[in-house]
Amino acid sequence: xxxxxxxxxxxxxxxxxxxxxxxxxxxxxxxxxxxxxxxxxxxxxxxxxxxxxxxxxxxxxxxxxxxxxxxxxxxxxxxxxxxxxxxxxxxxxxxxxxxxxxxxxxxxxxxxxxxxxxxxxxxxxxxxxxxxxxxxxxxxxxxxxxxxxxxxxxxxxxxxxxxxxxxxxxxxxxxxxxxxxxxxxxxxxxxxxxxxxxxxxxxxxxxxxxxxxxxxxxxxxxxxxxxxxxxxxxxxxxxxxxxxxxxxxxxxxxxxxxxxxxxxxxxxxxxxxxxxxxxxxxxxxxxxxxxxxxxxxxxxxxxxxxxxxxxxxxxxxxxxxxxxxxxxxxxxxxxxxxxxxxxxxx
Numbered sequence: 001x002x003x004x005x006x007x008x009x010x011x012x013x014x015x016x017x018x019x020x021x022x023x024x025x026x027x028x029x030x031x032x033x034x035x036x037x038x039x040x041x042x043x044x045x046x047x048x049x050x051x052x053x054x055x056x057x058x059x060x061x062x063x064x065x066x067x068x069x070x071x072x073x074x075x076x077x078x079x080x081x082x083x084x085x086x087x088x089x090x091x092x093x094x095x096x097x098x099x100x101x102x103x104x105x106x107x108x109x110x111x112x113x114x115x116x117x118x119x120x121x122x123x124x125x126x127x128x129x130x131x132x133x134x135x136x137x138x139x140x141x142x143x144x145x146x147x148x149x150x151x152x153x154x155x156x157x158x159x160x161x162x163x164x165x166x167x168x169x170x171x172x173x174x175x176x177x178x179x180x181x182x183x184x185x186x187x188x189x190x191x192x193x194x195x196x197x198x199x200x201x202x203x204x205x206x207x208x209x210x211x212x213x214x215x216x217x218x219x220x221x222x223x224x225x226x227x228x229x230x231x232x233x234x235x236x237x238x239x240x241x242x243x244x245x246x247x248x249x250x251x252x253x254x255x256x257x258x259x260x261x262x263x264x265x266x267x268x269x270x271x272x273x274x275x276x277x278x279x280x281x282x283x284x285x286x287x288x289x290x291x292x293x294x295x296x297x298x299x300x301x302x303x304x305x306x307x308x309x310x311x312x313x314x315x316x317x318x319x320x321x322x323x324x325x326x327x328x329x330x331x332x333x334x335x336x337x338x339x340x341x342x343x344x345x346x
Contacts, residue, residue, distance in 0.1 A: 013329055024039045025063070026065065028295065044057070056092065066155075067114070077090060108130075130146045145181050153169060163177065167197045171189045191216065192216035192218065196240075200269070203224045206222075218240070219277060233277040255269050256302055260292070266279070288308060
């Protein structure tokens with residue numbers, strides 16, 4: 001793991017106290033420098049990953065599998081998808097000890113996908129093979145669809161296409177229309193469980209799979225204009241648990257993935273105007289979890305989370321046509337001193 005350099009000198013990365021005490025299951029970006037995370041410790045945490053400061057913490061009734069952020073009419077809130085099948089709505093303006101804004105019961109098993117659609121609605125998916133559309137204000141299920149063997153693993157929303165992509169333990173990747181809650185595309189089934197998916201903001205979708213010793217462990221790209229699999233690559237040696245698009249500068253963008261093999265890998269996704277998936281960097285991650293998560297900010301910033309609440313903030317830099325990951329911040333679990341700054345996201 002590399003330290004940062006300033007004026008040619010090595011600079012020790014900043015260290016801070018972690019907001020979680022157990023494995024972080026999910027992360028989502030609020031804005032550059034700010035993330036929401038949810039974990040096995042039943043906590044949702046708002047963290048400044050530049051300074052390591054914990055701005056706010058919420059406690060859920062069960063382990064948090066997935067989390068989504070909502071910001072409508074300057075009202076900041078989150079929805080936590082719990083292992084107990086419930087969806088819990090928390091407001092950012094709440095004080096420590098306040099009750100959640102709403103607890104919505106509706107899934108039989110753990111919630112493993114949740115995305116915000118608009119000011120009133122959000123979607124959820126579960127290991128009960130059901131995808132639901134909800135009216136948050138009325139706390140009512142608007143529509144529900146059950147697909148046989150569709151044990152949801154992740155969901156992501158594209159406002160550009162008004163589509164929800166969803167991965168499943170049945171080895172499928174599906175695209176949903178949130179207006180009708182209909183499956184508009186189901187890509188050809190893969191050979192391994194699909195763990196996670198992410199839109200690239202244009203006409204591509206990426207998914208990643210489980211696997212072992214190079215069997216599976218794939219990253220797959222799909223063309224949304226002519227719905228089909230475009231490319232599939234291997235490189236990791238274990239379950240590829242999460243991926244994210246990484247803008248390095250205003251013109252370049254790559255893909256970053258993390259895996260149970262405890263490696264972070266960077267992939268080139270475009271070359272000479274053509275879509276590619278080529279490895280450009282890999283590095284060991286010193287975290288103790290099989291379920292590593294990753295999210296990114298512009299200008300090459302990468303946040304990787306793991307077990308025992310640990311979190312690392314990297315910055316990808318290009319030097320001599322090579323990508324190098326510099327460590328900016330490390331969070332480790334210690335006795336937590338909580339801050340609830342009301343100015344955190346303004």
